[in-house]
Amino acid sequence: MSQSTGGTRERIKAVALELFTEQGYEATSLREVAERLGVTKAALYYHFKSKDEIVTSVVEDRLVRMDALIAWAETQPPTLATRHAVIERYAETMFSGGQPSVMRFFEQNQTALKSLSAGREIRERMFRLANVLCAGDDSPGGQLRAALALFAVHSSWFAVRTPGITDAERKQVALEVANELLTAIAPPPPTP
Amino acid sequence: MSQSTGGTRERIKAVALELFTEQGYEATSLREVAERLGVTKAALYYHFKSKDEIVTSVVEDRLVRMDALIAWAETQPPTLATRHAVIERYAETMFSGGQPSVMRFFEQNQTALKSLSAGREIRERMFRLANVLCAGDDSPGGQLRAALALFAVHSSWFAVRTPGITDAERKQVALEVANELLTAIAPPPPTP
DNA sequence: GTCTATAACACGATAGAC
DNA sequence: GTCTATCGTGTTATAGAC
Numbered sequence: 001m002s003q004s005t006g007g008t009r010e011r012i013k014a015v016a017l018e019l020f021t022e023q024g025y026e027a028t029s030l031r032e033v034a035e036r037l038g039v040t041k042a043a044l045y046y047h048f049k050s051k052d053e054i055v056t057s058v059v060e061d062r063l064v065r066m067d068a069l070i071a072w073a074e075t076q077p078p079t080l081a082t083r084h085a086v087i088e089r090y091a092e093t094m095f096s097g098g099q100p101s102v103m104r105f106f107e108q109n110q111t112a113l114k115s116l117s118a119g120r121e122i123r124e125r126m127f128r129l130a131n132v133l134c135a136g137d138d139s140p141g142g143q144l145r146a147a148l149a150l151f152a153v154h155s156s157w158f159a160v161r162t163p164g165i166t167d168a169e170r171k172q173v174a175l176e177v178a179n180e181l182l183t184a185i186a187p188p189p190p191t192p
Numbered sequence: 193m194s195q196s197t198g199g200t201r202e203r204i205k206a207v208a209l210e211l212f213t214e215q216g217y218e219a220t221s222l223r224e225v226a227e228r229l230g231v232t233k234a235a236l237y238y239h240f241k242s243k244d245e246i247v248t249s250v251v252e253d254r255l256v257r258m259d260a261l262i263a264w265a266e267t268q269p270p271t272l273a274t275r276h277a278v279i280e281r282y283a284e285t286m287f288s289g290g291q292p293s294v295m296r297f298f299e300q301n302q303t304a305l306k307s308l309s310a311g312r313e314i315r316e317r318m319f320r321l322a323n324v325l326c327a328g329d330d331s332p333g334g335q336l337r338a339a340l341a342l343f344a345v346h347s348s349w350f351a352v353r354t355p356g357i358t359d360a361e362r363k364q365v366a367l368e369v370a371n372e373l374l375t376a377i378a379p380p381p382p383t384p
Numbered sequence: 385g386t387c388t389a390t391a392a393c394a395c396g397a398t399a400g401a402c
Numbered sequence: 403g404t405c406t407a408t409c410g411t412g413t414t415a416t417a418g419a420c
Contacts, residue, residue, distance in 0.1 A: 221395065
């Protein structure tokens with residue numbers, strides 16, 4: 001409760017994320033963000049020292065969650081059960097809290113994020129996750145299936161156009177397809 | 193060789209596509225494009241009347257090819273064999289000529305393309321292709337698998353990191369995974 | 385700690401000379 | 403077909419008042 005910035009910082013992050021996702025990072029001006037908040041542009045520069053820094057801040061907690069998942073996954077044996085557990089946990093974080101919007105922002109701004117440090121950081125985590133998912137079979141087929149399993153979770157948001165579908169149903173179908181892909185990856189390595 | 197525009201138009205398209213893909217549409221200025229070509233900004237405006245129009249022009253032949261494929265696919269019966277044939281032809285066009293770069297540009301600029309007519313046109317074709325691919329089973333699972341089959345072809349370009357892999361090998365593994373997904377879509381409808 | 389005012393500059397696009 | 407010069411606008415970012 002002794003927060004110094006009175007929650008304005010969080011409001012900026014929320015609005016910026018929304019606009020960046022809707023219209024793109026480059027296409028969104030700080031004037032737009034400020035206007036929607038009912039403050040001036042300069043006020044934003046009090047809380048964040050640059051436009052990049054807003055993105056970095058937004059992405060921060062997402063990175064922490066991904067790091068935790070990767071760290072856990074890397075301690076697990078490279079079995080099929082592990083893969084299923086990893087994608088399950090991944091989907092859980094993707095479908096809970098404010099996380100989906102962050103990843104939607106990430107998908108929609110791949111190019112813009114290339115020149116942003118936050119983008120490179122998330123990208124790196126995605127590749128590491130994909131690597132964990134095909135541990136034991138890093139053949140081209142394994143790599144592709146692992147990447148697609150992750151993408152199944154993401155794309156269930158826009159690729160499934162069934163009217164009236166709920167988030168829970170999206171998650172369920174995403175996991176079904178993802179697990180199908182993971183199962184096809186490889187025979188788990190022999191346990192000696 | 194009595195071409196009226198002396199090939200400059202094509203050179204502009206090539207350089208613009210390259211920069212738009214690398215850095216993003218919004219992040220690439222016409223000054224940059226002109227500089228790399230060794231001409232001035234104003235020269236570009238002789239060949240294209242706006243920045244959008246460069247994109248439209250780049251995407252044009254890709255649209256024609258996609259339309260041809262969709263038209264053909266829609267005349268075919270909704271069987272598993274058709275699905276495999278469609279994705280096979282799709283991969284063929286994606287891995288030939290200058291097409292891969294166009295689709296890479298498309299992937300990398302989803303958000304920017306939302307407000308560009310060319311973007312909406314390609315997007316519409318992608319959905320129609322996905323629909324054809326899950327004809328006979330438009331359940332959430334079917335839709336997701338169809339979309340991922342298309343994405344398998346695209347993502348084989350960056351998701352597969354095996355050193356020294358050739359384009360032909362990328363195509364092959366993409367088709368293998370895509371066909372796996374398509375096979376899982378649904379029992380082909382009973383032929384009465 | 386928050387805002388107004390404004391600097392300094394890049395953008396897309398146009399006009400008109402050559 | 404390409405150039406120079408420039409318009410109008412929107413951008414990030416800063417200095418300084420409150």
